[in-house]
Amino acid sequence: MPAMTYRDALRQALDDAMTEDKSIVVIGEEVGRYGGAYGVTKDLIKVHGPERLIDTPISEPAIIGAAVGAAMTGLRPVAELMYIDFLGMTMDQLANQAAKIRYMFGGQIGVPMVLRTQGGTGRSAGAQHSQSLEAWIMHTPGLRLAMPATVADAYHLLRQSLTKPDPVVFIEHKALYTRKEEVDLSADPLPWGKAAVRRHGDDLVIVTYSRQVLYALEAAEALARNGIEATVIDLRTLNPLDFDTIRTHVERVGKAMVVSEGVMTSGVAAELCARISEECFDFLEQPVIRVAGEDIPISVSQELESGSVPSARIIAEVAERLTA
Amino acid sequence: MPAMTYRDALRQALDDAMTEDKSIVVIGEEVGRYGGAYGVTKDLIKVHGPERLIDTPISEPAIIGAAVGAAMTGLRPVAELMYIDFLGMTMDQLANQAAKIRYMFGGQIGVPMVLRTQGGTGRSAGAQHSQSLEAWIMHTPGLRLAMPATVADAYHLLRQSLTKPDPVVFIEHKALYTRKEEVDLSADPLPWGKAAVRRHGDDLVIVTYSRQVLYALEAAEALARNGIEATVIDLRTLNPLDFDTIRTHVERVGKAMVVSEGVMTSGVAAELCARISEECFDFLEQPVIRVAGEDIPISVSQELESGSVPSARIIAEVAERLTA
Amino acid sequence: MTLTANSHLAELYRTMRRIRTFEERVGELFVRGQSAGSMLHLSIGEESSAAGVCDVMKPQDTFTTHHRGHGIFLARGADPKRMMAEIGGKETGYCHGKGGSMHIADMALGHLGANAIVGGGIPAVVGAGLSSKYLKQDAVSIAFFGDGAMQQGILYESMNMAALWSLPVLFVCVNNQYGMGTRIDQATRNTAFDERARAFGLNGAVVNGLDVEDVRDAARWLIDEARAGKPGFLSVEVYRFFGHARMDKSPYRAEAEELEGRKKDPVLFARAKLLDSGLESEAALDALDREIAAEMDATIDFAVESRAPALSSMFRDVYAVGEPEPEPVRARIDRVLAREDV
Amino acid sequence: MTLTANSHLAELYRTMRRIRTFEERVGELFVRGQSAGSMLHLSIGEESSAAGVCDVMKPQDTFTTHHRGHGIFLARGADPKRMMAEIGGKETGYCHGKGGSMHIADMALGHLGANAIVGGGIPAVVGAGLSSKYLKQDAVSIAFFGDGAMQQGILYESMNMAALWSLPVLFVCVNNQYGMGTRIDQATRNTAFDERARAFGLNGAVVNGLDVEDVRDAARWLIDEARAGKPGFLSVEVYRFFGHARMDKSPYRAEAEELEGRKKDPVLFARAKLLDSGLESEAALDALDREIAAEMDATIDFAVESRAPALSSMFRDVYAVGEPEPEPVRARIDRVLAREDV
Ligand SMILES: Cc1ncc(C[n+]2csc(CCOP(=O)(O)OP(=O)(O)O)c2C)c(N)n1
Ligand SMILES: Cc1ncc(C[n+]2csc(CCOP(=O)(O)OP(=O)(O)O)c2C)c(N)n1
Ligand SMILES: [Mg+2]
Numbered sequence A, B: 001m002p003a004m005t006y007r008d009a010l011r012q013a014l015d016d017a018m019t020e021d022k023s024i025v026v027i028g029e030e031v032g033r034y035g036g037a038y039g040v041t042k043d044l045i046k047v048h049g050p051e052r053l054i055d056t057p058i059s060e061p062a063i064i065g066a067a068v069g070a071a072m073t074g075l076r077p078v079a080e081l082m083y084i085d086f087l088g089m090t091m092d093q094l095a096n097q098a099a100k101i102r103y104m105f106g107g108q109i110g111v112p113m114v115l116r117t118q119g120g121t122g123r124s125a126g127a128q129h130s131q132s133l134e135a136w137i138m139h140t141p142g143l144r145l146a147m148p149a150t151v152a153d154a155y156h157l158l159r160q161s162l163t164k165p166d167p168v169v170f171i172e173h174k175a176l177y178t179r180k181e182e183v184d185l186s187a188d189p190l191p192w193g194k195a196a197v198r199r200h201g202d203d204l205v206i207v208t209y210s211r212q213v214l215y216a217l218e219a220a221e222a223l224a225r226n227g228i229e230a231t232v233i234d235l236r237t238l239n240p241l242d243f244d245t246i247r248t249h250v251e252r253v254g255k256a257m258v259v260s261e262g263v264m265t266s267g268v269a270a271e272l273c274a275r276i277s278e279e280c281f282d283f284l285e286q287p288v289i290r291v292a293g294e295d296i297p298i299s300v301s302q303e304l305e306s307g308s309v310p311s312a313r314i315i316a317e318v319a320e321r322l323t324a
Numbered sequence C, D: 001m002t003l004t005a006n007s008h009l010a011e012l013y014r015t016m017r018r019i020r021t022f023e024e025r026v027g028e029l030f031v032r033g034q035s036a037g038s039m040l041h042l043s044i045g046e047e048s049s050a051a052g053v054c055d056v057m058k059p060q061d062t063f064t065t066h067h068r069g070h071g072i073f074l075a076r077g078a079d080p081k082r083m084m085a086e087i088g089g090k091e092t093g094y095c096h097g098k099g100g101s102m103h104i105a106d107m108a109l110g111h112l113g114a115n116a117i118v119g120g121g122i123p124a125v126v127g128a129g130l131s132s133k134y135l136k137q138d139a140v141s142i143a144f145f146g147d148g149a150m151q152q153g154i155l156y157e158s159m160n161m162a163a164l165w166s167l168p169v170l171f172v173c174v175n176n177q178y179g180m181g182t183r184i185d186q187a188t189r190n191t192a193f194d195e196r197a198r199a200f201g202l203n204g205a206v207v208n209g210l211d212v213e214d215v216r217d218a219a220r221w222l223i224d225e226a227r228a229g230k231p232g233f234l235s236v237e238v239y240r241f242f243g244h245a246r247m248d249k250s251p252y253r254a255e256a257e258e259l260e261g262r263k264k265d266p267v268l269f270a271r272a273k274l275l276d277s278g279l280e281s282e283a284a285l286d287a288l289d290r291e292i293a294a295e296m297d298a299t300i301d302f303a304v305e306s307r308a309p310a311l312s313s314m315f316r317d318v319y320a321v322g323e324p325e326p327e328p329v330r331a332r333i334d335r336v337l338a339r340e341d342v
């Protein structure tokens, strides 16, 4: 199997989808000539032309708003937000318009757009370029939310997102672009909305998504060396949320940890912890533990940055105590 | 004791605070001549003048941004957002600027501003004017969050907010403005950050805030008629969160319900449920139940609107089953 | 229909009279306690902006409106019964009672939606313009908004994109002099809004909204230009006859100003023009007015008699049919509480 | 300091040379792997905008900058060592390693903060202008930003407010022709940005940034006017000599264009002017340059030798001292896991 980067898988997904579906256009800052700040759309303009790779001014609110209008009138736009941190300028267009249009208008029309963006820490980019804001999206009815952790999912989830009738927020992780895996993209993908059980074990279930899947797997390897076997669930999409898979494993194992890079309070980890605590109550031998980002902004200092979000080491350490 | 409305208590708080602290200015749409869309700033312009009640153009992002700059240079602005639903236009200025400035700049300066706004359902105002978006704020480190349920708290929490060194988001409930209570404003208020136990009972703890406190109390009365005694905790501020009070009562009683008008998934109710489930694990006889807003937008139809958020009836009904 | 309609002005008059009468009925619906809420924004006094611009739109053209958009939608051909039902939050309304006055839409007429967010519907026309250009729809997309939205930054981002990409887009400001209680000169230093559009590279024009034919002529030029790839901006100067919404009595403006402002009445102006020019008789116009009154009376009955949407419809249309649906809170709680039988 | 400094231009030259040399050292810090990340935006080629505007600011004036703000901060009098340390994410930096290049600030110098959000720092000057007016601080507040921010709506909202309220505010666009890979004419139809400012009721000017004295003169007029209550806008036309950030080699622009662009060098221009006019000797300027080089060499050593912030400092300064602090995740987990002893 050929090795491929996360970045190239995303690029391939866009390329293939644009070849198949002529209504897809990409719209965002530096998506055309420049090829994307992280290179995801590199050279796509040469293949699909400047009318389909639309370089925009730096006008995030209007970029999302324009994508909404385009999606209502026949196109399937992929709007790119260079950093998820810029969501704050666009939440009106995203949450008040894109997310609510089908509903407010009584089902007359949908907004089949994909908002591609990237988040997370790892590049000393500071407080305004390192956030994990998926909780805002997960809390907004009407928006689907996909967050690929693997190279294959980068490809397949993006392809699937580009067939959905409703707006999908697609969040990549900035630290994963250069990650390489051997993948066979022609293999059947998991269905949209289904979690992947990345590892099986009987001592503990770790529920997570995006980059933290890799940290959880790394932690699980370390734990295995101490005789602790963890199940690692990669959620892949947070909306829809595949709670059935979570339930099955948590009920089987009785101990669960949820991991998210986002700020702990009122974040995705809270939702997962609450949901498991409610629904698997009688099966839990221990409280569900949240390992998440600190309730603080991210610093540029590498030490502070990496210290403020979960790592494989912390996951393993907490898991060890949880299963002791 | 004189009876006073929630609206008048807020107005009084602004009036008194502005009289005492000349650095306070109110800045927002229709706050001056008009007196506020919900009348909270009525006639304050006559007392404190147009330089301190600053009517703005309809430019929410710049209103919040201007408040940030004013707060950094000697004023203590109260920025008013007419509806919390407009947060989506301002989250960049609020979450990337106001919330992070003290931290990013290494503690050099703070942003002592109050963002006053109102949220919630109850006026058939539709999907874009009826939301409960406090979860976005609670998930943003650096922002304090106050949500008064009572007339006395409307006064005292606003007065206290206007003494804080950091940005406070102060969310009123649109359905409470005309609510009247007999209050003695000269009585000592609870300290900032302390939850209020509004009712004591041994069968169940209901943890909530804002309008749902009143619903919970109404439900508790109904439950009492059936011999079920609920403790009702009014959080008052969500940041800081007084978890000690929650813990004390949940550990005493063993059964807890959390209630929030906001959308259930990834909302404030999730955080409260997660926190209680983690920290009070050994004391819980039943799972913590979340009663919250449906994962849908709000309709203008009164039936759909009121049907999509918690009510006293539902709280009572669920509480009854939880304690059965 | 007893009108001789031997001129196009008569058609425009009819459109404007229908708007005015409809809005009066909206006021009645509210007074009767049958509207969904009180956030109803009447476009009385602004009929010329709706009638004049919509008159030169083509069937394939699309548009968005602001919160004060009843008149525009009617001018575009909406069914007033379904509108009134929607304003009443009823199942028979355009959006089945979910949208209401401020979120009404109709894809069949190219109405991409009213908006309760000031400026919120503006950038959508940029996207519709992209669709039109890329999919060769030959459609112009028009954003209608109030003077208040002239201070929303997203307008300039949208104008800039439209100009940069040569999109078939028109921005129409219904300048009724006020945003709630704020007069335009209390919201901005320079009220010559067309200068802004030109500074961003668009065509820009200001037209007095008294004479609907002037509005129509200005709109025709700008729409033709837009269709050919040069986007434009039009400010139609009118006066908001009544309060901002149903509860507002406009204490912030002098009665003398209001009386003066209401003299700028595009409906009466068109009527007088029709009579003066001998195109229509007083009797014919009176008959038309009565006919319209009857039509609009019926909208109230329709709305009042229509059913509220079924509670279960609440969970519909959050996502497309066939896609995973939101689980009702009640169902979730039932499952958690029923766990003893595990 | 061997410079005779018998002219103010020599001072401006010194400021610009210090900026240029500092930025070169930032590049070195990066190459040595000692910078915090690679998001370093050098202002080489733009020194005149920083030196010219800051030269006419008064001590009480305040300002915000964009992500390419090293030069402006230096021109305002920053300590280059503390700057370099901050860029390296070190404890000795202006923000103790939390802010870095893109979020540096210094209240003592009225630097209300750099910003990694394009346009993000603009509205703060409106607020600072309000403070100045209400508290009678006699301070002008200046927002510096790039040409890319000319398409951010918040700029127009801010301009509009400044004009409406007659605030002592100046908006300065450092127009280096590019926003990342996008040339200004690829971002907008009309690049005569001053027209926009005038359309919103501000003073507006465009100045060629080649001659720092021209920049200074334009800024003086606009700052004087702003202090008197008429806000303004200034676009300084310069050229971004290098890539957008440290990793960008600018493949999107032709080498010929770059060579041409770099001829527009405000540092060399000032140097030539000093020599041509006989105000300074080559030897004196060379000595000055060497002195600056030494000063800036030391900044690297300072940054490299400084300690990283202590991990525990992470929880500091989220809120004011004495206010409830964030609880570390670890502490929370410890408590939950330690519950057996209840
Ligand atoms: C973003 C936003 N800000 C504020 C409001 C509250 N609001 C509703 S209408 C209105 C005035 C709008 O004035 P204008 O645009 O002139 O429209 P008009 O009501 O005059 O038709 C305001 C402030 C809103 N709905 N949305
Ligand atoms: C809101 C926002 N959008 C996009 C970016 C990514 N970005 C950083 S700098 C930049 C280009 C800015 O160009 P300009 O304003 O001209 O400043 P310059 O880099 O040329 O100094 C972009 C797109 C950002 N940081 N913030
Ligand atoms: Mg208006």
Ligand SMILES: [Mg+2]
Pocket: D146, D147, D148, D174, D175, D176, D177, D178, D179, D180
């Ligand atoms: Mg630039």
